[in-house]
Amino acid sequence: MVRIVETEAYVPGDAASHAFRGETARNRSMFLRRGHAYVYVIYGRSYCLNVSSETPGVGAAVLLRAAEPLAGVELMEARRACHDGRLLCSGPGRLARALGVTRWHDALDLCARGPLWLAAGRPPEAIGTSVRIGLTREAARPLRFFDAASLVLSGPRRLNEHKP
DNA sequence: AAGAAGATTCGCT
DNA sequence: GCGAATCTTCTTA
Numbered sequence: 276m277v278r279i280v281e282t283e284a285y286v287p288g289d290a291a292s293h294a295f296r297g298e299t300a301r302n303r304s305m306f307l308r309r310g311h312a313y314v315y316v317i318y319g320r321s322y323c324l325n326v327s328s329e330t331p332g333v334g335a336a337v338l339l340r341a342a343e344p345l346a347g348v349e350l351m352e353a354r355r356a357c358h359d360g361r362l363l364c365s366g367p368g369r370l371a372r373a374l375g376v377t378r379w380h381d382a383l384d385l386c387a388r389g390p391l392w393l394a395a396g397r398p399p400e401a402i403g404t405s406v407r408i409g410l411t412r413e414a415a416r417p418l419r420f421f422d423a424a425s426l427v428l429s430g431p432r433r434l435n436e437h438k439p
Numbered sequence: 440a441a442g443a444a445g446a447t448t449c450g451c452t
Numbered sequence: 453g454c455g456a457a458t459c460t461t462c463t464t465a
Contacts, residue, residue: 283446291446293461301461318447319459325446338446368447409446 277342277351277364277374283407284337284418287329291413294334303382305334310386310393314371314378321368324376326385326393340419341365344373350433379437390437 285292285305293302293315304313305327313325313336325336342364344351351373352358364370371377376391385393405419 285446293446296462299461315446316458316460318445318457320449320457321447323446340446366447407446411445 276346277344277370279339279342280421281339281341282337282420283340284328284420285325285335286418287333287335289335289413289416291407291410291416292334292336294336298334302334305336306332307382310384312376312380312383312385312391314376314381316378317368322371322377323367324371324374324380338367339370340367342370350375375436377437 285294287294289295292305294305298306301315302313304311305325306329307313307327308331309326309328311327313327314322315325317323323338325338327336329335344360344363348360348363351363354375355363355369355373357363357369362369364373374391380391383389383391385391404417405421406415406417407419408414
């Protein structure tokens, strides 16, 4: 279980969004009702976990960039082959890896008690914003959020519970 | 059918 | 700090 600490938004009409050019086989879950998982492979090495954030048919999602490990740390360390708490979930790919999230989790409803879900957390008042990072387009938009700790995420309990 | 680009990570200098 | 690794998807010929 982790507390989400940093996220980044990809909104409708956003040239940097995977959904910008319409729905495809890969980004299909971005168009699901808000609260569904959108998982994709980046640079052939890492998975990125997003949460769809709009009404059905509208492509938008929030990328989970970093989190704070709360429970099941041993398992996450095993998946990541890393024993530095600071680095365990600091980065989209690292976070997904630590939670054992793969393409298998794509399109899951994160608002239902399934293998992966979101729980209500803190109110959004204290959330800070900044520009997005690592982008080549639309990079200057203030759609990156810090201390976005309003959600708690629970993942699979066993190592490699969900293979790709 | 082929090629370039990409919301990253890791290791080496 | 920089560059390679690595592969899927979309674009262009």
